[in-house]
Amino acid sequence: MLIGCGPREMDVILAVRKVTGQSLWHSRVLARQAPVSLLGGVSAYRAQSAVALLQSAGARAEWRQEPEPGDRTAPLP
Numbered sequence: 001m002l003i004g005c006g007p008r009e010m011d012v013i014l015a016v017r018k019v020t021g022q023s024l025w026h027s028r029v030l031a032r033q034a035p036v037s038l039l040g041g042v043s044a045y046r047a048q049s050a051v052a053l054l055q056s057a058g059a060r061a062e063w064r065q066e067p068e069p070g071d072r073t074a075p076l077p
Contacts, residue, residue: 001064002034008058015057019050037064 005012009031017027020038030036039050047063054061 001037001062002031002054003060003062004034005031006058006060011057012054012059015054015059019053031059034059 002012002016013024013028013031016022016031016038017024020027020030022030030038038054039047042050044063051061051063
């Protein structure tokens with residue numbers, strides 16, 4: 001779950017691209033729609049790795065077992 005971009009928006013967009021496999025444009029759209037769920041139905045290891053990558057890029061991100069009702073989810077590539 002991407003909560004927010006923080007001050008390093010371009011770094012976060014590139015991290016979103018790496019995590020989701022989406023285009024740079026789509027990754028930018030996702031990052032700006034935060035809070036948004038980026039991955040669904042993946043292993044706990046992959047989810048925690050994605051959170052670590054996003055946080056290292058300056059994003060506020062967290063891992064949730066299941067998306068909460070009303071959360072937006074990115075389509076899988």
